[in-house]
Amino acid sequence: MSDAYVECLVKAKQSPIAKFFKVILIFLTAFFGVGTLVFPPILLLALVTGAGAYFLNLFTDLEYEYLYLDKEITVDKVMAKSKRKRIATYSADRMEILAPINSYHLDNYKNRNVKVKDLSIGEVQQPDLRYVMYYEGGEKIILSPSEELIKILRNVAPRKVFDK
Secondary structure, rough: OOOEEEEEEOOOOOOHHHHHHHHHHHHHHHHHHHOOOOOHHHHHHHHHHHHHHHHHHHOOOOOEEEEOOEEEEEEEEEEEOOOOOOOOOOOOEEEEEEEEOOOOHHHOOOOOOOEEEEOOOOEEEEOOOOOOEEEEOOEEEEEOOOHHHHHHHHHHOOEEEEOO
16 A cells, blocks of 8 residues: 555636626625615515525635545545535546646547546646546546646556656
8 A cells, every 4th residue: 555645726717607697696785785775675685696696606616626545536626615525536546547638648538438527727728737537438537636646646557647
């Protein structure tokens, strides 16, 4: 058993539409909140828009935490820095390949019909630091791991992990 432990936290990008709706809901909450001074039954609308803004923020302010321990990669979703949910646990032994998203090593896997899970930052940066992991032939997982996590995985599975 290896004693390696690596933790990596990445923030997912919010969509512009979600940001727009969040601002609108906050504005409407404030508007209806002030409106309750004139017409008290509007308080119900203020509560509804306030709850909508809260839940929209909860589900759009996301961070992913990758944790490597004892040949297992655990992925957790952190919502609005207050709630944590375990998404999946992947074994390094069952991983087929882990390579950068634009790597030539993935050419043999491009025509597969697999379920895609995007657990990355959600945007293309220059240079693109996202990685693709094919897991047990049925899943394609897109990640944004740190260099330290890639180094540990390369030590555990050197024939499955590529960095170019």
